Amino acid sequence: MRLKLFATVLICAVIFISTSKALAAELELVSYSAQVKLQWLANTGMPEAKKISKEFNTANIYGKKNLKDYDRLEKLNGVYQELCYASTAQYVQKADYKNIIDIGGGYTPRAITFVNDGRKYFGAELNAIALSATQIIPKFIKPQYKKNLVYEEVLAEDRDTMMAAADRFSGKICIIEEGLQIYLTKPRTDAMLNIFREVLKKHGGCFITTDFVLDDMFKELAAALYGENAANTLYKETKDMYENLFGEPLYLNSFGSSADALKFLKSKGFKVQQVPLVDDTSKLYSLKGLTPQQVEKVKKICAKNYLWVITAQ
Numbered sequence: 001m002r003l004k005l006f007a008t009v010l011i012c013a014v015i016f017i018s019t020s021k022a023l024a025a026e027l028e029l030v031s032y033s034a035q036v037k038l039q040w041l042a043n044t045g046m047p048e049a050k051k052i053s054k055e056f057n058t059a060n061i062y063g064k065k066n067l068k069d070y071d072r073l074e075k076l077n078g079v080y081q082e083l084c085y086a087s088t089a090q091y092v093q094k095a096d097y098k099n100i101i102d103i104g105g106g107y108t109p110r111a112i113t114f115v116n117d118g119r120k121y122f123g124a125e126l127n128a129i130a131l132s133a134t135q136i137i138p139k140f141i142k143p144q145y146k147k148n149l150v151y152e153e154v155l156a157e158d159r160d161t162m163m164a165a166a167d168r169f170s171g172k173i174c175i176i177e178e179g180l181q182i183y184l185t186k187p188r189t190d191a192m193l194n195i196f197r198e199v200l201k202k203h204g205g206c207f208i209t210t211d212f213v214l215d216d217m218f219k220e221l222a223a224a225l226y227g228e229n230a231a232n233t234l235y236k237e238t239k240d241m242y243e244n245l246f247g248e249p250l251y252l253n254s255f256g257s258s259a260d261a262l263k264f265l266k267s268k269g270f271k272v273q274q275v276p277l278v279d280d281t282s283k284l285y286s287l288k289g290l291t292p293q294q295v296e297k298v299k300k301i302c303a304k305n306y307l308w309v310i311t312a313q
Helices: 002-042 047-053 070-095 110-115 127-140 143-148 159-166 186-203 211-226 228-246 258-267 292-302
Strands: 099-103 120-125 149-153 173-177 205-209 270-275 307-312
Touching (some): 002 070, 047 127, 070 110, 070 292, 099 110, 110 120, 110 127, 120 127, 159 186, 186 205, 211 228, 211 258
Parallel strands (some): 099 173, 120 149, 173 205
Antiparallel strands (some): 205 307
16 A cells, blocks of 8 residues: 555656646746847846846847847847837827736836836736746836736636736726737637737727737838848848747748738727827937937838727727
8 A cells, every 4th residue: 555655656746847847948938038028128228128137047048159140130129129118108108098918028118117107017928927027027116006016827818817807907908919929820819819809898998019010010120220131131030039949930920911910800890090109219229329320210110000009899
């Protein structure tokens, strides 16, 4: 009897250790992917991003040693990440949304910006990021607003956890989804959008993203900084970098084009408004190291209607 009990305990321990190691490796991978985006943003000089980045011991996951075109990739991805950050922050502040659900935002400084501005912020994340963000982000939140910050494990295509997150709020909700769709198959994106529509129908508000124009926006920024001939190369190098980190192909161009995405969203019962990315570029940290010619080109991109504001009809 004791021998059987010992064997059972031993087997369970082996399974637990093996499962724990596999889970730890998976969670580490997810966290690293989020840290790379934070790294690009911190390298622009943004104070909030730098503060968060300092909390990790794995700074500069990608650098000159493992990216041959690092200098150009750093500058390009820094501008891109800041435009995504600034466009969503600007919209929330202008529309004065008090309730924000950020889907897969990772370690974005949006949490600090919004919560210290008196807004309620729910970070819907995978477990690894939810746990670490809960330890890190509150350090930079004003004491009186700490209660307004929540990170929990929520899958965007899981109805129960998404609706539970939304039901925490009273009043309209702004859902931010930026950079997640490249990791989702089209069926998973479809499931996510169905749930977004249900949330917006119940609570009111909107869903904002630049994901449906990611290809156009990124390549246009690459061309603005380094010329048309370099745009496809830098796009591919960035894609390869994230795929190497993620361990699987990314689901880019899943809708074929922004026009196809617009048609698809309308068929799902959404109304889409396209608005400029950023009105005031004077506060963008990533532009400080650019030439006057590059800055002017980026300003023109900022004026384009690359932010999609999506509501349920």
